[in-house]
Amino acid sequence: MKKILALVLALTLALAFAACGVMDEPAPEPEENQEATVEEQSEEPGDEEVIDSEDEAEGNTDEEEPAEEEQVKENLVDPSEITPRGDEPPAGDDKSIKGIPDLIDVLTYDDGDLLVLVNKYHGVVSDYEPEDMITMDNSLTTWENIKLKKEAYDAYMEMYEDAKKEGYDLKVCSGYRSYDGQQQLFTNAINSYSPEFAHMYSAYPGRSEHHTGLAIDITSASMGWGLRQDFADYPDGQWLDEHCQDYGFILRYTKDGEEITGYMYEPWHFRYVGKEVAEEIMEKGITLEEYLGKE
Numbered sequence: 001m002k003k004i005l006a007l008v009l010a011l012t013l014a015l016a017f018a019a020c021g022v023m024d025e026p027a028p029e030p031e032e033n034q035e036a037t038v039e040e041q042s043e044e045p046g047d048e049e050v051i052d053s054e055d056e057a058e059g060n061t062d063e064e065e066p067a068e069e070e071q072v073k074e075n076l077v078d079p080s081e082i083t084p085r086g087d088e089p090p091a092g093d094d095k096s097i098k099g100i101p102d103l104i105d106v107l108t109y110d111d112g113d114l115l116v117l118v119n120k121y122h123g124v125v126s127d128y129e130p131e132d133m134i135t136m137d138n139s140l141t142t143w144e145n146i147k148l149k150k151e152a153y154d155a156y157m158e159m160y161e162d163a164k165k166e167g168y169d170l171k172v173c174s175g176y177r178s179y180d181g182q183q184q185l186f187t188n189a190i191n192s193y194s195p196e197f198a199h200m201y202s203a204y205p206g207r208s209e210h211h212t213g214l215a216i217d218i219t220s221a222s223m224g225w226g227l228r229q230d231f232a233d234y235p236d237g238q239w240l241d242e243h244c245q246d247y248g249f250i251l252r253y254t255k256d257g258e259e260i261t262g263y264m265y266e267p268w269h270f271r272y273v274g275k276e277v278a279e280e281i282m283e284k285g286i287t288l289e290e291y292l293g294k295e
């Protein structure tokens with residue numbers, strides 16, 4: 001019964017969030033036969049572990065019926081009204097509800113710093129936008145006009161080409177995200193699910209690593225262009241895990257690092273830090289927080 005419930009939740013999540021988008025742009029049409037692909041994927045083992053997270057909690061209200069859209073608007077909740085840090089989570093829940101934590105600092109951001117830390121405690125000024133972004137060709141992405149900081153883009157393209165030689169068909173489904181874009185995702189996560197869900201699976205505006213233009217979400221044809229934790233069981237997901245550091249990327253939200261990063265395991269989310277640091281972090285199996293000695 002538990003498995004069935006999990007599967008239903010998984011399917012719901014997959015249908016609602018499967019294709020991650022950049023919400024500060026008009027939501028493009030989903031990939032062709034996306035729904036069919038999701039259904040096919042649901043037959044595969046491990047699918048009950050489907051979880052879309054940090055960045056992927058993005059309700060696509062464009063696809064909802066008008067009546068549901070009205071409902072969503074009526075239920076709009078200001079994220080600042082969510083239970084503040086330190087309050088006891090409701091009974092029966094777990095670490096998923098802790099409220100928006102206080103910021104340790106808000107970075108004015110050194111544009112050249114590849115090791116900038118952005119997480120639940122370290123924010124970015126709301127109007128920050130990397131100067132040197134590249135808009136990716138739509139053939140490389142599941143959504144239109146995805147941008148990355150140039151260094152991350154160049155590194156990704158190198159990795160993409162090498163993955164292609166290995167027979168892996170990769171696409172990027174999220175890159176740079178503005179403050180407003182993240183605000184929309186977070187609010188959508190609250191409206192579509194709950195504040196609890198939003199805290200666990202979506203970043204607060206101004207505290208998403210995607211704001212730096214150095215974070216990238218990668219999916220593949222074998223995943224039906226969706227984002228799921230069982231990406232780690234697929235050859236292309238494994239290849240990325242094993243080789244990302246060769247191109248300067250780290251797997252940012254690891255299974256062992258959930259308590260440190262505050263986010264669930266995300267085998268699809270990679271962060272560009274440069275080759276030298278990436279090699280050290282991946283070899284040691286640590287988080288960026290641990291590497292930097294910061295919370």
Ligand SMILES: [Zn+2]
Pocket residue numbers: 054055174210215216217268269270
């Ligand atoms: Zn991400």
